Amino acid sequence: MEELLNIVTVGHVDHGKSTVIGRLLADAGALPEGKLEAIKENCKRNSKPFEYAFLLDALKYEQAQGITIDTARCFFQTEKRNYIIIDAPGHIEFLKNMVTGASRAEAALLVIDASHGVEENTRRHGYFLSMLGIRQVSVLVNKMDLVGYDRKVFEDIKEEYTKFLKKINIHPETFIPVSGMEGDNIAVRSENMPWYQGPIVLEQMDAFHAIPEPENMPFRMPVQGVYKFTDNNDSRRIIAGTVESGKVKAGDGLVFYPSGKKTKVKTLEVFNAPVPERFSAGNAAGFTMTEEIFVKRGEIACLAGEDAPCVGVRLKVNLFWLGKENLQQNKVYHLKCGTSKVEMRLERVERVVNASDLSCLMRQYVEKNEVAECILKLDRPIAFDLAGSIEATSRFVIVDEYEIAGGGIITESLKDDDYDNKNIRWSGDAMTAAERSRMLGHSGLVVWMTGLSGSGKTTTAQEVERRLVAAGIPAYVLDGDKLRHGLNNDLGFSDEDRKENIRRTTEVAKLFKDAGMVTFVTLISPFEEARQAAKAAVGNGFMEVYVKADLETCKSRDPKKLYEKALKGEIKSFTGIDSPYEIPKNPDLVLDTELWSEEECAEALYSAVVAKVKR
Template sequence: MTKNDPIYKTDALIAQDIDAYLEAHQHKTMLRFITCGSVDDGKSTLIGRLLYDSKMIFEDQLAALEADSKRVGTQGQEIDFALLVDGLAAEREQGITIDVAYRFFATEKRKFIVADTPGHEQYTRNMVTGASTADLAVILIDARKGVLTQTRRHSYLVHLLGIRNIVLAVNKMDLVGYDHSVFDEIVAEYRAFAQSIGIAEFTPIPISGFKGDNITGPSANTPWYDGPSLLPHLEAVEVDGTADQERPFRMPVQWVNRPNLDFRGFAGLIASGTVRPGDSVRVLPSGKTSKIARIVSLEGDRDIAVAGESVTLTLRDEIDCSRGQVIVAAQEPLEVADQFEATIVWMDENELLPGRAYWLKIGTQTVSATVAQPKYEVNVNTQEHLATKTLDLNAIGVANITTDREIPFASYAENRDLGGFILIDKLTNQTAAAGMINFALRRAQNIHWQATDIGREHHANMKHQKPAVLWLTGLSGSGKSTVANIVEKKLARMNRHTFLLDGDNVRHGLNKDLGFTEADRVENIRRVGEVAKLMTDAGLIVITAFISPFRAEREMVRSMMQPGEFIEIFIDTPLEVAEARDVKGLYAKARSGQLKNFTGIDSPYEAPETPEIRIDTTTMDAEEAADLIIARLIP
């Protein structure tokens, strides 16, 4: 024995060894990568093999894995490596990956975070989630099957999401006898497709996740292959982090740190560039300028900070800056706009409804946004642009987006953090889509709000009234138009200036080009909302009678108005009562199938949850309802 043996080591020496190990581990570079491809191409098995070969499995995990492998009944295989990654019960039962599984492992040279993404088309949205933060993609192909539809779909998405380091792992080479010609044919077919979608380079590797061929080192079974093995390639591939540092400085503000009156700092992750004390910066979208006073981190003040680091910046001047705004280099500011063209990957079970308001989260900012009818949908197999009015689950399309305020941004090609966004359904709070900004629309930069000398307050004062929108909603036949008409007559007798917008009347003119699909209903209400807003600017009391079946659109109109001006009135009539009236014969046609998308029959009605006024028509007549509304409007 020597004094270097563990038995002779003191606590201090052991502590030094641990510190040295942690120090070396801390400064290793990190590579985030995904595995993707079609169903049963061996993605989970490959990741399990990497974890196993990199000694990232504890003995108790290994014992449990061996027991699970025997229970599942893997075909003669002692260990089913896929079980290391397939964590959901449903995944193990079906032998497929459903959710995105993230795993961490490390070698002597590098740390890794790998995302195992699903192969089924119905889980494409999960694949997009895993790819959104990846630096490299391992696209697997079953050597027996060749290039499949999902291979093309995932390759297209990988390229679309900005991943430029691609490994084409031709898996299960053991099942084709390690045939060199099979490998060459697959690589040639994939190269032709890759070039058609703009993938200039990729690294093809013949592997067997089952046998371990060309995973950690060269395999004797492929003497004809002289390229890199998979793990050494992952250890050596260069991640283009320096490019982010060479770009102009940008930092979205995540948090305003104000522990006391003597300190006010702006914390965030630097998206690109380099910053030093004394640098001139600009806060967007306000455009206010200042200089960096300090760069504060956990280790203390710093002389420099670069892309990828989280820091707190203090400014020399007391200027307005809050969460969601972006601090940028003063001489190289970001664009600011409220209209964009974007590529959208739809991720919701419910289709896109053009004109509906969604939350758009970009960087650290969340704004309200509407999506126009898509310009086209992309066929990922042929790259053909298909005409469409909406986007369904997993569809990829290009559309214009309008936000309710100007936001600073970069194109996704320039910066993922400042060009990538998600759309969130306002009602369910579920992620509806992921998107990538292509560019700002030119009209967004050329069209400006024209200030006028006579404003809405002057218009209202001339009429001696407070503007308002009385929004009557309810089923067809509930009595909305009857009540609205009585309300307007009573207000006219009180010398109030009003205008009645009725659903049927509007469809004869302004909205005569719209049908009754969900998308058309959304656009119908959006247009009515814009008209109502203009009328309140003119000082009018606007009375509307629309079914307006969706809560999201009623809330969208509410958000257009000044606080307190939108009064939602639910004409609460049971379906059976409204149908019994059937003054226009619409319910009878809907029941017989002659009238499609009719609210209450084959199209939903989302009743208001907290309306300002609820009219129960089973206990109140139209005159009483009108009096109740006027009493709420004019106390």
């Protein structure tokens, strides 16, 4: 199979991006016959020195000014695969063109002029690569010929830039010392820098990976259109769209968001090809449905039983702004996400980030070429995912009048009082866990506290329960004794009855959790197998906490005088005395009550719970 990889070259203006690529094409023999000679001849006629960049800067204007204005694409081939090399402009004026080029790439070559070092757009472009989601980066330290191929210059730039990139979560595969003008380490290994042993540019390109389509994520297909073309007696009604993640086959249960409507896939549809068994991420797909429900463009087709997308009207986002006019409050924009398009207003700017030095600014508008964290308010709900989960459905663009003026990623779905309280419509369907947690602002959780009698399970749970309720998150401690007073008062202490006690407790905890409650189960639960069974029964939203204290400590605490009775033989099969305690193998949290104070244990548990349930 022939593989194709898109690579973008970025970096500060005049650091030599086009020259590097021009050189690469020339040295690797990728130019059409006569092209190099024609351009050399043209330079001679106009009495200007030949530059490899002219091969790419094909537009008349660009040659006249000697800069790259717009993104050019050239096709290139190695033994390993085919490439499209996207040459993006470095001038700040043309940042929107750089974004256009880079967003199509799976890997980037970031070019730095060794004689100038790291400059403003070197850092800004790094930041934009990070926001655009490009993780494979190699840094080319160019024009090494101008600094006498000095290793120290190279190492200093490498150290400085690595530090910056680390802050924005980019970890370059390599730093390569090159000269586009002289051809060092581009397609041919240089003899001028014997101190460099790493890959040359051509080798690094082959070392990048093609990014696989996200087939194993939940199914998402933003609906592009519903087609019913009746000529030639065609009666099919086809839901069409591109699968952005996951897969779908005939018979699968569908849920469309934001409407929440449900049906099943009847048939997969194609033209002039055998019907495939399934459509998966990357396919331009289409299917008919068993029930003809009304669905329209803008909804996202998802599968029943898989994680649902968020639905909402208030979004917390990271965005970059490219518009000529500032992004400002009290103005109507349009937001496009997937195939949905809705009216949007800027509610608040949380902070404006200088993409070049990462300093922050507090003001309520965003200027051209700036990056900012903002809260956006939509006029009607859309379905979306959060950054870090499914890329395609967590990205959006903002349209100002007729132009795309900005883009970004959604980091949080925020509560909106108007929407959440007024727009709850009668659906007749059971509420989903996602709907519930969106409206509540948090999800439920079972916190399974295990440990010896007297280790401090209930004490810690009760303290955290109080703090959670005070913070607006309903919580409840289900301790073994409480249940034995009522629900389980038919049970004794035989092995059989103990098992049944745990089973019932687990079921009650699960219901509480589904209702949106943080539920602490404080049971000694000494056996790993039983704890794993509880975890399996609860499903999503289970946290195992090991409350640690050794037997001697517990004996000395003995708040209920149980150890005393057990040692006298008044209680049989008491854990730690005549029945074993199996230490948890992989607990989500360990509270060491011997090392930590009660306050420290409570604080640790409280923050772990909040991190898990807060949306």
